[in-house]
Amino acid sequence: MNTQQKYAIVTFGSHSALQILKGAQQEGFHTICICIKGKEQPYKSFGVADEIILIDKYDDYFLIEDQLLQKNAILIPHASMIAYLGIEKIQLIKTMYFGDRDILSIEASRDKQAQWLEDARLNIPKTFTPATIDRPCIVKFDGADGGRGYFIAKDYDEFKKKIADRYNESFTCQEYVVGIPTYIHYFYSPLTKELELFGLDKRYESNVDGIGRIAFKDQAGFALETSYTVAGNKPLVLRESLLPEVFKMGESVIKASQKLTKQGLYGAFCLETVITSDLQFYVFEISARIVAGTNVYMNGSPYTYLRYDEPMSTGRRIAREIKQAIARDQLTKVLG
Numbered sequence: 001m002n003t004q005q006k007y008a009i010v011t012f013g014s015h016s017a018l019q020i021l022k023g024a025q026q027e028g029f030h031t032i033c034i035c036i037k038g039k040e041q042p043y044k045s046f047g048v049a050d051e052i053i054l055i056d057k058y059d060d061y062f063l064i065e066d067q068l069l070q071k072n073a074i075l076i077p078h079a080s081m082i083a084y085l086g087i088e089k090i091q092l093i094k095t096m097y098f099g100d101r102d103i104l105s106i107e108a109s110r111d112k113q114a115q116w117l118e119d120a121r122l123n124i125p126k127t128f129t130p131a132t133i134d135r136p137c138i139v140k141f142d143g144a145d146g147g148r149g150y151f152i153a154k155d156y157d158e159f160k161k162k163i164a165d166r167y168n169e170s171f172t173c174q175e176y177v178v179g180i181p182t183y184i185h186y187f188y189s190p191l192t193k194e195l196e197l198f199g200l201d202k203r204y205e206s207n208v209d210g211i212g213r214i215a216f217k218d219q220a221g222f223a224l225e226t227s228y229t230v231a232g233n234k235p236l237v238l239r240e241s242l243l244p245e246v247f248k249m250g251e252s253v254i255k256a257s258q259k260l261t262k263q264g265l266y267g268a269f270c271l272e273t274v275i276t277s278d279l280q281f282y283v284f285e286i287s288a289r290i291v292a293g294t295n296v297y298m299n300g301s302p303y304t305y306l307r308y309d310e311p312m313s314t315g316r317r318i319a320r321e322i323k324q325a326i327a328r329d330q331l332t333k334v335l336g
């Protein structure tokens with residue numbers, strides 16, 4: 001039995017689970033998918049899960065956790081798990097957990113996130129209180145909810161009209177940056193202390209990415225509110241002269257994170273940016289774990305092609321890091 005065969009890799013069936021499980025299989029791990037009943041078909045069909053555990057709802061995770069503990073399972077978090085289990089319950093998880101759990105509460109608070117990005121000296125869009133909005137702003141509700149319900153307001157009156165009965169929810173008004181939304185996927189190894197660029201994606205968001213299919217003169221005929229609900233992702237390669245800045249930004253957020261928590265950020269993460277016409281990156285959000293945009297590179301990206309002699313997805317890279325940590329007897333370095 002290989003050392004890593006004494007461990008299992010487990011994740012929830014959604015988001016990037018296909019990639020995570022496939023990558024773990026490629027690295028020789030036993031793989032477990034926890035699925036909400038009725039959602040298991042992809043995990044069966046693609047053969048990426050050696051085992052599927054069915055539950056009725058996300059909270060029932062705690063009913064099956066003993067099975068995972070017995071199997072020496074290592075849990076890989078992703079946005080669906082964060083969205084549906086919630087960060088308080090994630091703190092109660094006893095199963096081995098890949099990544100820094102302390103960073104979750106920083107990431108979940110838009111204020112703390114903004115402070116982190118500012119400490120890293122990244123360009124971030126200006127934020128406003130509703131009454132001070134003086135330019136087109138995007139109003140974003142908290143939580144990993146995939147852009148659902150966001151709206152644009154250019155002044156306080158428009159804000160009040162559009163926020164309607166959601167005033168009690170937690171939201172941020174952020175300057176709307178016009179440019180190319182670009183999602184940068186990184187991986188930072190706490191074992192080698194090296195930062196790798198894994199790829200970039202563009203999201204496909206409804207209805208903002210569909211509005212351009214209707215001529216401006218016809219748009220007036222629809223009762224349209226721009227929305228940003230993510231439906232899928234598309235691959236992207238970047239103008240090569242922008243890559244030094246991409247590495248610099250990734251390194252800065254890692255360094256700044258090390259002042260925020262004991263372990264600091266490690267593993268997969270993503271900077272969500274808009275590139276403006278003067279080629280400035282505005283970072284509007286950070287995701288401190290694997291993002292679903294990496295799914296466009298299940299077989300490796302142009303950038304992983306340069307570095308690896310084999311197909312290397314972010315999911316596989318996570319499993320590789322765990323495997324290397326086990327081999328070096330440093331597993332705790334990748335567990336949070």
Ligand code: AMP
Pocket residue numbers: 014015079080083144145146147203230231232233292293
């Ligand atoms: P789901 O399990 O598809 O309901 O996704 C849960 C959350 O994960 C969503 O609200 C998004 O925040 C995030 N998410 C899922 N899929 C994607 C995607 N393809 N791109 C970006 N974010 C995603």
Ligand code: AMP
Pocket residue numbers: 125138140146147150174175176177178181203205228272274284285
């Ligand atoms: P988020 O939930 O922060 O990932 O944002 C969802 C989507 O809203 C993004 O994918 C962008 O299309 C858009 N978006 C968010 N913030 C901004 C911003 N400051 N300027 C322009 N577009 C934004």
